[in-house]
Amino acid sequence: MTPLGNILAFDLGTSSVRALVLDAHAVPVPGALARRKQSPTVDDDGAATLDAQAYLAALIECVDELHAAGRLDGVTHVAASAQWHSILPLDAAGKPLGPVLAWLDTRPRAPETATGPADEAAFHHRTGAWWHPLYWTVRIPWLRERSGTAPAAFTGLGEYVWSALLGEGPISVSQASGAGVLDLSAQTWDAEALSLAGAREKELPTLAGPGWRGRLRAEYAGRWPALAKAEWAAPYGDGAASNVGSGAGDASRAAITVGTSAAVRVAQEVPAGAPMPPLPSQLWRYRLDHTRIVTGRAYSGGGNLFAWAQRALLLPEGDALDAALDEIVPGRVGVWADPRFGGDRPPGMTPPGEGRLGGLGLTTTGPQILAALMDGVCAQIATDLAVLESTVGRAVDVRLGGGAVAASAWWRRAFASALAPRRVEAVENPEVGAVGAAMILLADHPNG
Missing domain, CATH: 3.30.420.40 (ATPase, nucleotide binding domain)
Incomplete structure (x- = not known):
């Protein structure tokens, strides 16, 4: 495992993409912050979507800015806080079949013939979620009905970005739980939730195990040589990371x-x-x-x-x-x-x-x-x-x-x-999500 140095931390939010460099104690390095605004496409029907490729481009611009300023030198690890509940349909090549549904999107509805969980209270206790339009149990069937091309897979916004940069985009248990399809105790995809979603495990991102780390694809390692050997953790849910970054981790x-x-x-x-x-x-x-x-x-x-x-x-x-x-x-x-x-x-x-x-x-x-x-x-x-x-x-x-x-x-x-x-x-620090993600990563590191 790579010894700890500086940490590049992202906040993959709804209204902005932010990237900042922290020291090995998760303290922000002065002047090492780049941000790009994002504007979800919304309408009166309840739509709230983001362009996945434009979002990726904004994140790349943030890293380019830090790289040009020499701020990436000494970075050994990368962490991210990413919005919970987002979902993106993909084709067989992993390309987006439409925009990202953000948490704000209220349009999804369950199929008229669907009946929901067999025991709502047990389902809620097991997954922490409900059969509700915010979650993938309702969003996946709704997206299937509206896709001209049948989706081959579904992923979250953070996982899509990681896949583009690293060549693989596994999902943390934090992000998977926000999708409403995880058995919280077993930390596996919940069988009833998958049935409600009409999805198979292979259509969802791989669950990242404890200590999972990825590295940049050659294309981006060459673009940002300071990050060539950096270890990337799977994105954490923004609310969870914000708790830790706010000093409320227990x-x-x-x-x-x-x-x-x-x-x-x-x-x-x-x-x-x-x-x-x-x-x-x-x-x-x-x-x-x-x-x-x-x-x-x-x-x-x-x-x-x-x-x-x-x-x-x-x-x-x-x-x-x-x-x-x-x-x-x-x-x-x-x-x-x-x-x-x-x-x-x-x-x-x-x-x-x-x-x-x-x-x-x-x-x-x-x-x-x-x-x-x-x-x-x-x-x-x-x-x-x-x-x-x-x-x-x-x-x-x-x-x-x-x-x-x-x-x-x-x-x-x-x-x-x-x-x-x-x-x-x-809490005086405005970057509690990114800092919290770095703190979770540090807690998982033997020298953290």
């Missing part, structure tokens, strides 16, 4: 992350083969790695609500907006909001467009509406955090991170108010 702390969307999660030690702890019906559960699970709830509304309000209400920016929000007391805004503008994440089935605002009057201001949206997200999360705490048997501290809350002092105060009396600490 059951003593919950991580609340507000980026484009929002989520609350708690990690626990549960090795392969061990029985799963009880799982409340409204929570999902995935694997963080081969020895830990992560349980939580996710929401479609987060920083995208902030961005919508800025755009639609023509709000002031910077200090002017901060000053206007300072006049508003969290929890006592005078306006209320149902923040499900983008619909529900599982197990909910509410479609996009169900957001609500109430209590509006002729004196209502734009900053009040924005505050109501932020308060609404806080209230959702506070309710589910109480349920989440029941799975670990105690109240937990909270690590609050993500670009959206990092940009809004008012939102941080609103979370502290909604979650009191818990201790709420803000």
